[in-house]
Structure formats: structure tokens, C-alpha cells
Amino acid sequence: MPAYAIGHFTSVRPHPDVIAYVERIQATLDPYSGRFLIHGGPVEAMEGECGAELVVIEFPGKDEARAWYNSPGYQEILRLRTRHVDGDAFLIEGVGPDYDPARKGEVLRRSL
Template sequence: MKTKRSLLLAVLAGTSIGALPAMSLYAQAASAAKPPAFYISEFELTDAEGIRPYSAAVESTFAPFGGRYVVRGGKVTSLEGEPTKRIVMIAFPSMEQAQAWYDSPKYREIMPIRHRSAKSRVFIVEGVAK
């Protein structure tokens, strides 16, 4: 009886001790995961023709930084306050990648087109890590 009990305790202890490194690695990986970031632009077009070159080129500037459209225009329903005219949201893997895109020479080259063709408010917002 004592042998079975000792064997059971040894198996439980070994399993617990073996699980500790795995749990530690999982915790390290989870804490190393960076939260996503979102570029959000609220804007009102002032020159629909003038924005066309920007619209045609902008995706090619953010895709290399891991960016992808989440919202690109579409219907806006205001639940509280004045509705914005148009919203664009681009998801990035991290704040660093979103900022690197925004500061990139390719994006800076086309940014003046947006400034001339729209009134806008632009943000980069950190999301929630998975």
C-alpha cells in the first residue's frame, strides 16, 4: 500500500515539476506578444477627384508594415453626438509598425494629397493583446 502511495506521489510530483517550465514558457510568450495597433482617420472629403491618387496608392504603403484595412468608409450610424463623415481604420501588428508606416518615406510622399483633399483627424490607438 505504501509503495502504491509513494509511486502515486512521485508521478504527481514529476508531472507538476515537468509542467512548470512549460507554464513559464507560455507566460513568457504571452507577455512578449505585442498588442495590435489601429490607425484611425475621421475625415470629410473636400475634393473627391483630388483624393484619387492617394486612395490608389495608400494600401501599397501600409501593406509592407503588416497593415490591413478593417474599415474603409462605409455607412456610419451615430449613436451619440455628431456623426463623422467617413472613417478609415487600418490594423497593424504593433504600435511600432503603425508608427513606422506613418513615418515612412512612401507614405509621407502621398500624405500631402490627403491634406489637400480632406479635413481629417488621425490617430494611432493601441489595441488589446490576444
């Protein structure tokens, strides 16, 4: 099951540390087969507002995502971002190819 590291960054202050972080992050992802799906860019809000930079990194599974985040290589550069960027980061497991949202609806209906 794929897993994703999601970043929701509300305040990005330009700084040489942030540039160094961006330049070095791919080398920390490679051993865990991590790849960027979204790395900032314009957001078209269809409902509500999105006042944030969004980042999505895909991994083969949650074990790889967690191992990447906790790896010495990533921990070494993490402060380069966190000192100058406010926001949230989290890991989440994706759904498989046979996912049916109607089943989720059934579970929610039973909880009423």
C-alpha cells in the same frame, strides 16, 4: 498587441489627388502588414452624431503603425490627402485577448 491608425475625416472634397492617394495607399501599408478594417462607408449613429468618414487600419503593433506613418512611401502621398481632406488621424494601441474591462473600472474607482 495590435495597433490601429484611425482617421476621423470631417470634410472630404473630391479631387484627383484624393483618388491617387486611395489608389496608392495599400502599397505603403504592405511592408508594415497594415490592413484596412474600415474605409469610409455609412455610419449608423447609435448615440450622438457622426458627421465624418471613418477609417481604421490595423497593424501588428504600434511600432509597425508608427513606422508606416513615418515611412518615405507614405509621406510621399500624404499631402495628396491632407490638401483636400480635413480631420484628424492618430495611432492607438489595442487591447490583448485577456483584457478585462472590470480592471479598468477598478483603476477608475481608485481615482475617485
